[in-house]
Amino acid sequence: MIKKLKELQELAKQAAEPIKREKGKIHVVSHHDADGICAGSIIYKTLKKLGKDFDIEFVKQLEEPILKEISKKGANMFIFCDLGSGQLNNIKKYIPDRKVVVVDHHQLEEARWENLYLLNPYLVEVDGSEEISGSGVAYILSRELVGESGMVSLAIIGAVGDVQEKDGNLIGLNKILLEEARKSGKINVKKGLKLYGRKTRALHKAVEYHDNSHIHGVTGNESGAVQFLSSLGIPLTENGKWRTLSDLDEKEERRLTTALLLECENSAETNVLGNILTLPNGYEIGEFTTLLNACGRLEKPMAGLELCLGMRESTEEITREYRRKIAFYLRKIKNNKKIIIEKRNASYLIAKDMVDEAFIGTVISILLRSPEGKSILFGFANGGEGVKISARADKKLRDKINLGVLIKDSAEKLDGEGGGHMLAGGGKIPPGKEEAFIEIIDQLIDNNINEH
Ligand SMILES: [Mn+2]
Known part of the structure; x- marks a missing residue:
């Protein structure tokens, strides 16, 4: 796998050259899901560091009418992230005479032309469906352009967002990148409670919805969940706000873990405990991807980019709007x-x-x-x-x-x-x-x- 990483890095060198040389305007187009937002964020920060003149936009898909619109932009160069490989013929049709860099992990169409630079794992026989994500590829390119810049965690968030894990584990190049992220302290890996919503859900709600292991009178029962936590001496609020799992100290989390293991009817340890990947800001990677997807679906991808680059902390209004919209559809x-x-x-x-x-x-x-x-x-x-x-x-x-x-x-x-x-x-x-x-x-x- 290390050999494959080197081969991909070699390709990245070639794709990096025209970007380094570019003096004119660059237009970046990325996908609006979690992986695309991470990939776009990586490219955004990279181009900023290089002092390039650029714009970025996020799209749902690269369909013909959208591509036609994009082609009207007065840019010298286009960078497509997390999309484009399956639309090479159309890209050639609409943007034949300007430089195009496609940084993607999807299956490739056959079209090739002079102004096209491709960075794609399939070119080095790496499976882009599960071994590396769009943001992973963008990260490899970024490293070539500006060196290490602390964005390896975004490569992992993108992979998790694209559901690339196999039986709960990242494989292939993703695994190598995760190891890098862990070593540099960008991602914390530890065995912990598999309770969804570590930072975005009130603790009693997280316990109530915990459906991997059923606890009679607690699962699906809000007041039952409240009582359960109170009986463990775990306060539900702090300074007038609901506490989340990320607010618990180590002792409290251990107490909760033991209680869940003892009480749940299907007490297989794997239902309660697992490898938990968390970011330095306290988010679990899975819930961070949910947040990014929410930004994309609410057509606020730039808010997602700000989250990725640490330019924004609070997500309450996004979470609230997202839940409101879902409730509205469920009612309908x-x-x-x-x-x-x-x-x-x-x-x-x-x-x-x-x-x-x-x-x-x-x-x-x-x-x-x-x-x-x-x-x-x-x-x-x-x-x-x-x-x-x-x-x-x-x-x-x-x-x-x-x-x-x-x-x-x-x-x-x-x-x-x-x-x-x-x-x-x-x-x-x-x-x-x-x-x-x-x-x-x-x-x-x-x-x-x-x-x-
Ligand atoms: Mn992707």
């Missing part, structure tokens, strides 16, 4: 039950324009946890060019189905595309094809579940 769905089609194994929510495509994944993740639902849930929302699909399955179906593969196979039959993992997947199909898709995939799920 509750009042429009007829948009849900129930089949034998799965439920299908055809939201059309009722739910913003950026929120459909989050919304179905929440609905999946509600007690009356089926254990597989699909959501469909109208998006840029077609219908966005998002699907989640309950943990109990692990190793029984592979949603990523099923969605890919079904969507491709309809000239769409898809992919993902065992229990979470997504895709895109042409407008109005929801029902045709449901017919195909429901049959596949039926076959799969009956096989097992």
